[in-house]
Amino acid sequence: MTTGTTSEQRGLMGWINHRIPVVDMWREHLTGYAAPKNFNFWYFFGSLSMLVLVLQLATGLFLAIHYQPNTHLAFWSVLRGIMRDSHWGWLIRYMHVTGASLFFVLVYLHMYRGIMYGSYKKPRELLWLIGIAIYLVLAGEAFLGYLLPWGQMSFWGSMVVVNFVTAIPVIGNGIAEWLRGSFIVGQPTLNRFFVFHVFLMPFALMALVLVHIIALHQVGSNNPDGVNIRENLNKDGWPKDGIPFHPYYSVKDIFGVSVFMLVFFWFVFYNPSGWGYLVDKLNFAPANGIKTPSDIHPLWFFLPFYAMLRGVPDKLYGVMTFAAAFVMLAAMPLLDRNPIRSIRYRSFLYKVNLLAMPVVFIWLGVIANGQATEHNMVIGMHATLLYYTTFFLLPYFNRQRSAMTTIVWLVVLEALVWGVDFWMYAIDAHSWGLMLQTNWIPTLYIAFILLLALVSPKLTQDGKVPERLTQGGLTH
């Protein structure tokens, strides 16, 4: 870890290092960075995300060279200019499109890794929040880029998203017009989205990734066991449970890269439209401002949030509901204050709840993939309630709760679910017949977790934590 010896560096590198600390930085962040020795495959996704970011920047550069941000030309400059006329244009574009989608796969896995192993807990709260910021900027980048091919889905997707701001009372309409620079999505919108997509957002993304890594190396990496490796040093001051990032994890990551590349190029070469999920079939028709396609949906990685929006029969509350879904993720360090980091030593019911999170997230996506029927809206509403329930249950597991507390949680959460249904009924939104078809899902889920906790307190008891983990403060 020590970097004090570098001044002895001789030769050309020494000369350079004396003026700009490249050797020091190499040592500090790669050969001298102690990473826990117990990383498993979940730790591939961070470095793979960085690789994809570089790929997106490189392919994006060449796409921007051949692209025309003009409503009359954009569609054809992509479908004919880039896809057919430019040399290897099809490869560059499919790499960019596939890269964007796989970026989200990697980021979602990376985030779930953090949730599983408690990587948002002290001292990594800011690291987690910076990560959430990266996710939001990435979502913005993907949204802006999706308008550029100027297809039907590009156009109507942007139309819908920009109009979320009109949910803000009084000033919303003016803000929407200011963002679009036009009455509806048009030439000024396309031009500015192009500029933001290639100019503003990539800078923000790169800066945030840099800050993310600086923050990571400041506090040190978490690991599947949740060991604080920096609290247990050998006599040279090197963590007993640490190994240098380079060469050990650079070699490991290269293996991850090769597996990822197989998947990546399978899509690029054999399935570039990804069953209609990477490139929507509606996007092969040019944008038409006076014809809404019969089924509008966002790209697959936003589908879960789309189901939340659709499930609420009120514009302002709908937008607030799906915005709060991001807030829930950002609030993880506040919700889960159990001192144990890793899922490995948490209670059985906590594990069940953690497993429910991605299941609900994917389920929401499946619902949003269906048409906007009343039936799907009601299912979406109940799946949204289940999504929030999994987060609201987190503080319950902070320590073992008394029977009385458990009953209070049970009553409050059930009242929330039924309260929403009563509200829907009160405003004449849906009939009970329709709502009763699916509201048993969140109802039974809450009952399942909390009644089991009541009957068998053992199931909420955290496991015995190995001594190695408690050294130097497992607790806050």
Add this chain to the structure above:
Amino acid sequence: MNPGKAIAALGAPVDIDVSKVEPGQLLLAEWKKKPVWILHRKDWMLKTLSEPGLLKRLKDAASQANQQPAPAYVNGNYRALKPHMFIAVALCTHAQCIPDYRPAPHTVTQWWYGGFHCPCHGSMYDFSARVIEGSPAPLNMPVPPYYWVSDTVVRVGEGSPSGADKSWTPSIW
């Protein structure tokens, strides 16, 4: 970032000839780059607008919100200067999609009286484009300022030859 002068100039009024719109037919025109509907309502369609079963489901049955330039356009349940010719800006007040024309009763839901249904998020409107409870859309769809130049030609974008309500905008569109 605000709309430039060239864009603003697109806000000029347009004349639309409705002589060929058959009863029950929906015409899609363009004004301010926005889609405008002209619906030739049949008698049975007008009758649905005062059904008590429908009225109790409406968020704003009396069109109190600022979604039409003046009370004259509200005109009871019709929201039109001529009851048979309904004119509205065809943008859902939720996310600005263009709702589908779904005139056949009992199609969208069991109790459906006929009207418009948005394919994006399922908002529902009656034949006067008034929003129905249970929709994510908050307000009725906007009625633009217009007046009849002749029996068959309507000018959309101003409320009179002297340019009344030319700069009026609804709360949401």
